[in-house]
Amino acid sequence: DSGVTQTPKHLITATGQRVTLRCSPRSGDLSVYWYQQSLDQGLQFLIQYYNGEERAKGNILERFSAQQFPDLHSELNLSSLELGDSALYFCASRTNRGANTGELFFGEGSRLTVL
Amino acid sequence: GENVEQHPSTLSVQEGDSAVIKCTYSDSASNYFPWYKQELGKGPQLIIDIRSNVGEKKDQRIAVTLNKTAKHFSLHITETQPEDSAVYFCAARPGGTSYGKLTFGQGTILTVHP
Numbered sequence: 001d002s003g004v005t006q007t008p009k010h011l012i013t014a015t016g017q018r019v020t021l022r023c024s025p026r027s028g029d030l031s032v033y034w035y036q037q038s039l040d041q042g043l044q045f046l047i048q049y050y051n052g053e054e055r056a057k058g059n060i061l062e063r064f065s066a067q068q069f070p071d072l073h074s075e076l077n078l079s080s081l082e083l084g085d086s087a088l089y090f091c092a093s094r095t096n097r098g099a100n101t102g103e104l105f106f107g108e109g110s111r112l113t114v115l
Numbered sequence: 116g117e118n119v120e121q122h123p124s125t126l127s128v129q130e131g132d133s134a135v136i137k138c139t140y141s142d143s144a145s146n147y148f149p150w151y152k153q154e155l156g157k158g159p160q161l162i163i164d165i166r167s168n169v170g171e172k173k174d175q176r177i178a179v180t181l182n183k184t185a186k187h188f189s190l191h192i193t194e195t196q197p198e199d200s201a202v203y204f205c206a207a208r209p210g211g212t213s214y215g216k217l218t219f220g221q222g223t224i225l226t227v228h229p
Contacts, residue, residue: 002158033215043159043204043219056216090158094215102147102214106158 003027006091006107014115018079021110023091025072031055031094032074033104034066038087049074050096081114088112117142117209121220129228134192136203136223141186144210148181148188149217153202162203163190195227 003026013019025032034046045058049068060066063081068074078085088111092104118141128134140148146167151159165172165179165188172179178191192199202224206217 002160004158031213031215042221043206045216045218048213048215056213058216092158092215102149102164102208103161104149104159104215104217106151106160108156108158 002105002107004091004093004105004107006089006110008110009108010111010113012113012115013081015081015083017081017114018077019081019112021076021078021089021091021112023074023076023093023107025074025091025093026095026105028097029093029095029105030072031096032068032072033092033094034060034074034076035090035092035106036087037090037109041087043090046076078112081112083114086112086114117145117207117218119205119207119218119220121205121223123223124221125224125226127226127228128195130195130197132195134190134195134199134225134227136190136205136225137187138189138205138207138220139185139187140207140218142207142209143183143186145186145207146210147208147214148179149206149208150177150179150190151204151206151219153204153222155201159204192225195225197227197229200225200227 005024046060048056088109149164205220
């Protein structure tokens with residue numbers, strides 16, 4: 001158990017709809033990262049938040065947005081869904097303390113299926 | 116941006132054999148290279164990492180080597196066991212970016228036969 005919790009584990013929805021994925025980082029971790037894993041694109045970095053503020057962006061679509069709340073949980077919002085958005089969405093958190101500050105702790109992912 | 120190529124895409128070995136997975140990266144400014152293991156239904160888990168000021172790092176049966184000149188790094192697993200069967204990903208962090216902003220390779224499916 002990585003200590004990172006993601007909900008829901010599975011989600012099936014239709015094209016054009018909007019969904020929200022939720023992530024609770026490990027206790028005390030201030031940084032949250034979102035990654036998308038698909039068969040054709042592999043694992044791709046989407047966005048990072050640190051203590052409530054956006055810190056880095058990857059190839060995140062304009063239809064996607066995220067935020068991190070004061071209690072440090074994060075949500076990834078996906079709107080106007082397309083078939084190609086079907087993927088596993090991972091949240092990861094990272095400690096900013098200590099020597100080993102590189103390790104990402106991944107949740108078990110939210111599998112999104114768009115029909 | 117950074118591009119990471121990983122080979123082979125699948126690797127099948129007998130228990131007790133060694134397994135080697137190789138990655139190349141394109142951005143010479145990249146300075147952090149982790150390896151993650153992903154088991155079925157789970158998220159990736161860090162197994163070993165190396166920074167650009169080190170050429171080799173070992174942790175029990177797992178070792179990673181880095182050749183900065185060739186922009187190449189490799190994962191070596193010795194005395195493989197069936198529980199080593201999983202998908203392995205290499206990654207690189209471009210210099211000047213957050214530690215968690217990684218570019219991943221496409222993954223290697225490792226199967227260890229008893």
